[in-house]
Amino acid sequence: MAQADDDIPGLLGDLIRFGTVEAVDLAHAHATVKTGEVVSPPCHWLELAGGFRTWIPPTVGEQVILICPEGDIAGAVILRGIYSDVFPPLATDGRLSFATPDGTTIEYDPATHAMTIVLAAGSLSITAPEGVSVTGDLDVTGKITATTDVVGGGISLKNHKHGGVQAGGAQTGAPA
Structure with missing residues (x-):
């Protein structure tokens, strides 16, 4: 038997529901959503x-948004990403912006071709078994620590020799 046309808004309301996240279960990758007076099962x-x-x-x-196949909230899936007063947009221009709850941010501005990464606290670790290459100038504020050697302009900091060494207060020659 076909549904009456006046039932369509109610059916759509059962299929697509707006709400807010009520609780998150990280271990099981589930969340519950409050939609009106109803709280969904874990989705x-x-x-x-x-x-x-x-x-x-x-x-x-x-x-x-809860997407409820056949209007059944028990099988719902959560569709995320609706800005609100609680969680407004990070930017209002063409920048890509990513932020975490602790204040860490990643931004890329395609107009200026500039990327900024700000780590709110802690440390950053990069593991690359075949090495890391940087093309461009590198400015470092702080100490640089190397566990083996530092090579600049083909000259080893650990193994280079100086010629023209004289006893006393004289300066050494340039690296050999």
Whole structure:
């Protein structure tokens, strides 16, 4: 039997529901969503989940959409990314902006071709078994520590020799 046309808004309301994240279960990748007076059962949120995967859990209070197949909230999936007064946009221009709850930010401005990464606290570790290459000038504020050797302009800091060494207060010659 066909549904009456006046039932369509109600059916759509059962399929697509707006709400806010009520709780997040990180261990099981589930969250519950409050939509009106109803709190959903634990639901998965959408992420990249194939060969390329992401892990960016939702935040309590984040505004979301529940997609409920056949109107059944028990099988709902959480669609994220609705800005709100609680979580407004990070930028209002063409920049790519990424922020974490602790204040760490990554920004890229395609107009100026500039990327800025600000780590709010802690340290940054890069592991590259075949090495790291930097093209361009490098300015460092702080100490540089090397566990083996530093080579600049083909000259080893650890193994270079100086010629023209004289006893007393004289200066050595340039590295050999």
